[in-house]
Amino acid sequence: MxxxxxxxxxxxxxxxxxxxxxxxxxxxxxxxxxxxxxxxxxxxxxxxxxxxxxxxxxxxxxxxxxxxxxxxxxxxxxxxxxxxxxxxxxxxxxxxxxxxxxxxxxxxxxxxxxxxxxxxxxxxxxxxxxxxxxxxxxxxxxxxxxxxxxxxxxxxxxxxxxxxxxxxxxxxxxxxxxxxxxxxxxISPIGFEGVSAIAKPQDDKVRIGMIGTIRAAKDFRYFLPLFKRIKETYKDKVELIIFGWDGKNPSGYESLKGIEITFHKSVSFLDYYQTLKNLHLDILLIPMRSLLYYTYANTIKFLEAAAIGVPVIALAHSSFSYEIDDKQNGLLAWKLPEWEEKLIALIEHPKYRKKLGQTAKKWVWNHRVxxxxxxxxxxxxxx
The missing domain is CATH 3.40.50 (Rossmann fold)
Known part of the structure; x- marks a missing residue:
């Protein structure tokens, strides 16, 4: 930067x-x-x-x-x-x-x-x-x-x-x-200049990240049943992380109350890449309700995650379909059962997870630079 x-x-x-x-x-x-x-x-x-x-x-x-x-x-x-x-x-x-x-x-x-x-x-x-x-x-x-x-x-x-x-x-x-x-x-190497790597925590947790502000609260709430089932099934083996929001609405009410989520507040764009890398995400979800509006959704979150080798699950039948070749450089899902099936596959198969992330990284640095x-x-x- x-x-x-x-x-x-x-x-x-x-x-x-x-x-x-x-x-x-x-x-x-x-x-x-x-x-x-x-x-x-x-x-x-x-x-x-x-x-x-x-x-x-x-x-x-x-x-x-x-x-x-x-x-x-x-x-x-x-x-x-x-x-x-x-x-x-x-x-x-x-x-x-x-x-x-x-x-x-x-x-x-x-x-x-x-x-x-x-x-x-x-x-x-x-x-x-x-x-x-x-x-x-x-x-x-x-x-x-x-x-x-x-x-x-x-x-x-x-x-x-x-x-x-x-x-x-x-x-x-x-x-x-x-x-x-x-x-x-x-994307460009310019954004990653000066971004250093810090050691990943020595544990077996699978860190599942989401990026969004309070404007994405309805999307996150739509996925609450899925998040709860994942936490009930895998308990401390997974960590749910939201980057860009503290989980509260303007009055201070916790919109996602009832489920354990680690919140990281938004940072200056100058610190964005470093913070994203420091989170050491294993999976990035881009959870969106199935609205026609998402035909025009910004796909840059996928490109940023792919650039550092993080596999992504994003909304099918949206603008992400033009960037993601399902099961090749990322995963696409529509209804909640499909999101759950693909998320579980990434949680339970670390080799598959790593391969998908590395394929995405190779793709983005070849085709989106x-x-x-x-x-x-x-x-x-x-x-």
């Missing part, structure tokens, strides 16, 4: 803005205001750092700011310098739900040739009432996002289903001129 820490200090952000391109065939990409969270890191910070070393690309980033949930879908009004606008061939924005129409128009006046890009990482328009996200995004957020998108030249998204959805919507809204591209999220194959996505969009 050293390079990311340097970005926060702005020591990695170049202040010089060269006028002349290194080559006529070079594409200049300006990433605007990534936050130091998962979306900002995988969708903007890593591309800025990785593409900056690739022939044919020049990259800049306006700033990197620490995670603040109140600024989730906003950027500063004075974020972009006029010289940067003139420099760029593509200006890449995060998903924005505030009114930035004037900014987009001003950019086009300064540089009529620049292409405006918005990276959409989630679907906020048809969230089921049963899901906690339903009350987070107001009607204003939904409408303004569409208005902002209408001013773009290009939309990128990491999910095939989300890509398909926005193509359909843009056709309905008569915005067929806006191109929509699939741009997968990729910045290499000649995956760079084709960027070249198809920006060159």
């Amino acid at each position: 050293k390079k990311i820490k340097d970005l926060l200090k702005k020591s990695e952000i170049r202040t010089d803005i060269p006028i002349e391109k290194s080559s006529y065939f070079t594409s200049r990409l300006l990433y605007v205001s990534p936050l130091l969270n998962s979306d900002g890191y995988y969708r903007m910070i890593l591309p800025f750092l990785e593409l900056g070393t690739v022939k044919g690309f020049e990259t800049r980033v306006t700033s990197v700011t620490k995670w603040d949930f109140t600024k989730k879908f906003t950027i500063g009004r004075d974020t972009i310098k006029e010289e940067e606008i003139r420099w760029a061939d593509y200006i890449i924005f995060p998903m924005l739900t505030e009114d930035y129409i004037f900014l987009f128009k001003a950019i086009k006046v300064i540089n009529p040739e620049v292409s405006l890009v918005m990276d959409i990482t989630r679907q906020i328009h048809t969230i089921p009432k049963a899901h906690v996200d339903h009350d987070i995004y107001s009607k204003y957020d939904q409408v303004q996002l569409i208005k902002n998108i209408a001013k773009m030249d290009i939309i990128t998204t990491p999910f095939k289903e989300l890509c398909k959805l926005y193509r359909e919507w843009l056709t309905i809204y008569g915005q067929n001129h806006i191109e929509v591209f699939l741009l997968p999220s990729l 910045y290499n000649e194959d995956t760079l084709v996505h960027f070249k198809n969009i920006f060159m």
